[in-house]
Amino acid sequence: MKRVIAAVIMLIMVGFLCASGYLYTKKTTDKLIALTELAYNSAEEKGSEKPKKISREIKEKWEKDKKILVTITRHENSDKLDEYIDKLIFFGETNDMEKYRETCTEIKSVLCHIRDGERISVGNVM
Amino acid sequence: MSVTLIRAAVLYIFVIFMIKLMGKRQIGEMQPAELVITILISEIVTVPMQDNSTPLIHSVIAVMLLVSLEIILSALSMKFMKLRTIVEGNPIIVIRNGKIEQKELQRLRMTMDDLLEALRQKDVFDINDVNYAIVETNGTMSVLLKAEKQPLTAESAKIKLNDKGLPCAVIIDGKIIKESYGDCGMTDEKLMKTVKESELKLKDILLMVTDGKGESTVIRKDKKP
Numbered sequence: 001m002k003r004v005i006a007a008v009i010m011l012i013m014v015g016f017l018c019a020s021g022y023l024y025t026k027k028t029t030d031k032l033i034a035l036t037e038l039a040y041n042s043a044e045e046k047g048s049e050k051p052k053k054i055s056r057e058i059k060e061k062w063e064k065d066k067k068i069l070v071t072i073t074r075h076e077n078s079d080k081l082d083e084y085i086d087k088l089i090f091f092g093e094t095n096d097m098e099k100y101r102e103t104c105t106e107i108k109s110v111l112c113h114i115r116d117g118e119r120i121s122v123g124n125v126m
Numbered sequence: 127m128s129v130t131l132i133r134a135a136v137l138y139i140f141v142i143f144m145i146k147l148m149g150k151r152q153i154g155e156m157q158p159a160e161l162v163i164t165i166l167i168s169e170i171v172t173v174p175m176q177d178n179s180t181p182l183i184h185s186v187i188a189v190m191l192l193v194s195l196e197i198i199l200s201a202l203s204m205k206f207m208k209l210r211t212i213v214e215g216n217p218i219i220v221i222r223n224g225k226i227e228q229k230e231l232q233r234l235r236m237t238m239d240d241l242l243e244a245l246r247q248k249d250v251f252d253i254n255d256v257n258y259a260i261v262e263t264n265g266t267m268s269v270l271l272k273a274e275k276q277p278l279t280a281e282s283a284k285i286k287l288n289d290k291g292l293p294c295a296v297i298i299d300g301k302i303i304k305e306s307y308g309d310c311g312m313t314d315e316k317l318m319k320t321v322k323e324s325e326l327k328l329k330d331i332l333l334m335v336t337d338g339k340g341e342s343t344v345i346r347k348d349k350k351p
Contacts (some may be wrong), residue, residue, distance in 0.1 A: 010190045017187055027259055075179035116315035 021072045022118045026099040028065045028116035033108055035061060040104040050120070051100055055089050055092040058086050058107070080110050129178055136173050140186060144193045157214050157264055163196045214263045221259035224272065231273060245269060291338015297321075300329040300347070310336045320344070 009039045035058050042050035063086055084107045091100040117124065145165065148160070156164065165304040166250040170188045172273040174180040220230050220241060231241065242253065243265040250256060258270040281288045294306040296317060307313065320336070321328055 003149065003197050004201045007194040007201075010194040011198075014187050014190050014194070021299065022184070035233070038318060071181050071183055079179075 003118065022120075024068060025072055025118045026115055028069055029111045032058065032065070033111050033115075036104050036108045040101055040108075041075060043101045043104070047095075051097070052089075052092040055085070055088045055100075059089055067113075073117070077110055077114050081107065084110065130175075133178065133182060135177050136182065137175050137185070144189055148193055148196060158211060159199070160196065163192050167193060175335070217268075218261045219258060220267075221253075221256050221262055223256070224257055226253075229340060236261070272283060274301055289338070290341070293335050293337040295333060295336035296336050296342075297328070297331045297344075299333075300331055302328070307350055311339055313342065314342070 023091070033049065035054060039051060039054040039058060042048065042054055044047055046052075054058075063082060066078055084103055088103045088107065145164070146161070156202060164189075164194075167189050170185045170192075173301065174182050174185045199209075203213045218230050218234060220227050220234070220236065221299050221302045226241070231238075241259070244261075245251075245253060245256065248267060248269045249327075250269055250271070254268055255271050255275040257272045261270045262268055292309050294303075294309045296303055296306050296310070296312050302317065317334075320334070320342045321331065321344075323332070325332075326344065326346055326347075331344055333345040334342055
């Protein structure tokens with residue numbers, strides 16, 4: 001009976017871990033996607049300080065969230081994001097808005113990939 | 127490198143705990159489902175042990191789920207006969223009243239060589255000696271010999287034997303095993319008396335076994351050269 005109780009507790013733990021993992025990933029990536037979209041749009045305002053500011057915000061948010069996110073998602077994805085966010089800051093500092101926008105698209109694509117990978121769908125399951 | 131070391135250690139402790147939770151069974155005694163789960167666990171754990179880019183939690187969740195399902199399924203199959211039949215199957219009689227059930231052998235995809243080999247592993251070298259042979263759900267074979275071929279027992283020879291009870295090791299490698307006391311009615315006083323009678327020091331005793339009648343066998347350690 002003890003084993004069965006332990007098994008039921010473990011099942012509950014597994015359910016909790018999966019649900020919280022999914023919710024955390026969704027919440028974090030959604031926020032970062034919104035910030036990235038904001039950064040993309042800010043690139044249209046030439047000579048503005050906004051792109052620099054938003055890219056630093058993205059970096060801060062990412063550094064804060066990645067501590068937990070790396071325990072959920074594959075590390076290749078987080079490594080890619082690290083690289084792209086550093087690039088984004090660089091292009092923001094150098095006012096290279098074309099590459100800044102390209103990097104925004106790349107960041108968004110990785111974030112969408114992370115979020116969609118946690119979603120329960122036939123494609124993901126199969 | 128050190129990350130791999132820590133990950134491997136964490137997974138090792140985790141797997142040991144999970145296997146313990148599943149319960150003790152020898153590989154040969156496992157039901158097919160249990161064997162599959164055991165192999166799956168080792169496979170799942172291998173991936174994050176080798177690849178540091180895979181989060182540990184992925185394999186931890188998978189292993190926890192498999193072990194939980196296995197325990198719950200085996201608990202349910204203990205309660206429900208039908209489920210047990212579905213999960214574990216039924217024992218199959220391959221020799222009935224000394225006659226080989228060829229249809230059952232075909233169903234099991236068992237050749238005559240396999241049958242003879244399984245019988246030999248049961249120390250049966252002549253198939254004519256067998257009354258019943260049953261392939262159990264875990265794949266092992268149980269054999270019932272014909273009455274005239276069954277080994278002589280004290281009961282069939284009408285000999286009365288004294289039951290000495292369960293022999294238990296009360297000293298191993300100079301250390302007293304108090305957990306064994308209950309099985310053979312041993313006490314500290316009796317133990318010390320036996321040790322004194324053996325004219326050995328406790329640290330010089332390799333093994334001391336006591337049966338239910340209180341008879342003890344003491345084996346001393348070899349002296350170091």
